Amino acid sequence: MLQTAIEVEEAAVILKLMGDKTRLTMMKLIDHQACCVCEFVDIFKASQPSISQHIRKLRDVGLVKEERKGQWIFYSINKNHGYYPFVQQILDQVPSQDHKLKELDEKGTRIICC
């Protein structure tokens, strides 16, 4: 959890990545729990490649980490990233999106794949 000095250029890169409704919601969701791709596909009513590509962008700059469990890959925020404190302060101001996961629970689609 190194606190890195924040540079304007890198802050802009991170803000741009977070400046997308899907990615911002994703990041808020996985700030407290891990989610797999199929859950995102369900939540966002998006195609699987679309979700994978959003994740890839976050992964490319190290903002998320992955953990494979069997055939599923779970993603969560990488709290060891130098800019995580910066990211966290932003996410803290964004309203919780956990109701989206609750809907999956109720539908039962969360249990199916995880």
Added chain:
Amino acid sequence: MLQTAIEVEEAAVILKLMGDKTRLTMMKLIDHQACCVCEFVDIFKASQPSISQHIRKLRDVGLVKEERKGQWIFYSINKNHGYYPFVQQILDQVPSQDHKLKELDEKGTRIICC
């Protein structure tokens, strides 16, 4: 200075706008003082239309306000914007860019137009 409930969609719009090195630096600069277009042109070594277009995007969502003084138009952060507290928390984490204005002072180009 109404504190608006933050919505993911609108937060994403603002983060996207701030996710550009030029606009982020601009916003940091005018968080504490007003600047005119010609100063930005000088600071960013950019064309005048390019700067005007960046400002327009910020103005279109109400993040900056303008004040005409003679032939110059001075821009500053609109602290009455519902999302200003959100913006401010982000800007507070970005390092000061005032040295860029100091360079203008030293060159004398700041006085010329302002």
Added chain:
DNA sequence: TGTCTATATAAGTATATCATAATATAATTA
């Protein structure tokens, strides 16, 4: 009024972004 300076807008172009469709990989299970 004409000219100069500061700024805005419009048009055009190159590049970036985001989605889809098709295919590849990797683990699971019959």
Added chain:
DNA sequence: TAATTATATTATGATATACTTATATAGACA
């Protein structure tokens, strides 16, 4: 091993973005 499921990657196309060049507007001042 073959089929299934979850995910990643690639190619492609539509749209968005950010720059440039050219032009318009608006105030200052001779």
